[in-house]
Amino acid sequence: MNIKKIISICCLILVSACSAGGPGNVHVVVKPVWGSAFCGNASPAGLQLIASSVELKAWLHGRTEPVPEITVGLKDNYLLVVNMGQQSSGGYGLSLLKEQAEITGRHLLISVRWQTPKPGMMQAQVITSPCLLVSVPRQDNYNAIVIFDQNIKKRFTFKIKASQ
Numbered sequence: 150m151n152i153k154k155i156i157s158i159c160c161l162i163l164v165s166a167c168s169a170g171g172p173g174n175v176h177v178v179v180k181p182v183w184g185s186a187f188c189g190n191a192s193p194a195g196l197q198l199i200a201s202s203v204e205l206k207a208w209l210h211g212r213t214e215p216v217p218e219i220t221v222g223l224k225d226n227y228l229l230v231v232n233m234g235q236q237s238s239g240g241y242g243l244s245l246l247k248e249q250a251e252i253t254g255r256h257l258l259i260s261v262r263w264q265t266p267k268p269g270m271m272q273a274q275v276i277t278s279p280c281l282l283v284s285v286p287r288q289d290n291y292n293a294i295v296i297f298d299q300n301i302k303k304r305f306t307f308k309i310k311a312s313q
Contacts, residue, residue, distance in 0.1 A: 175252040179259055180284040181245045182221060182228065188280035189213030194234030196296065196307040198227055221284045227313075231261060231281040231296055231305070239273035240266030243281040246299055250285070256306075257291040259283065263298035 189212045199205050201223055208230065209216060221228060233243055246260035261281065266272050285294065296305045 175290060176249050177252060177257070177286050177288065178248055179245065179250045179286075180221075180248060182219060182282040182284050183216055184243055184279070184281040185214050186239070186242055186277045186279045187214050188232065188278045192230075192232045192234070192278065192280070194305075195232055196294065196305045197230040197232065198294070198307060198309065198313060199223070199230065200227055200313045216282075219282075225287055227285045227287055229259075229283045229285050229294060229307075231283065233263070233279040236277045236279065237274070238266060239275055239277060240264070240270065241277055241279050243279050245281065245283060252288070252291045255290070255292050257285065257294045258297060259285075259294065260297050260299070261304070263300075263302075263304065 197208070199208055205219065205223065205228060208228075209219075219228070231243055233241055242262075242264040244262045244264070246262050250257050250259045252258070264279075292309050294307045294309065295303060298304055
């Protein structure tokens with residue numbers, strides 16, 4: 150057996166062990182609250198954490214598309230806004246890949262579907278700004294939120310301040 154095969158097998162074993170979740174990993178339920186291709190703001194790509202009703206009211210101000218009544222209790226949950234940023238055509242979007250997130254090493258890992266138009270496909274020439282609003286439980290066992298896409302590409306990391 151050559152060295153490349155040995156290294157490949159070792160990598161596969163390591164990846165399998167990591168994806169199975171170790172004894173220190175905790176899973177929590179995260180829920181999609183709302184999403185749109187037209188968030189109506191010029192927010193750059195990134196994450197925004199909403200921790201209070203005042204912050205929620207400020208975020209809701211200026212939405213061009215109606216947002217249904219948000220009934221998530223902000224005492225026990227955060228609202229996390231995942232912004233894709235401004236895009237120059239249709240075909241972009243965000244959705245929660247699974248409603249189970251993992252806490253590993255004080256990081257809450259959330260998986261989203263990061264949709265982009267297929268190359269060569271006709272797209273409406275319209276400015277979009279896709280976003281996704283996710284309910285995340287407040288817990289003391291994580292201090293950062295990391296967003297991964299369906300290809301396990303890290304998209305964003307957000308450090309939670311102690312005051313939040």
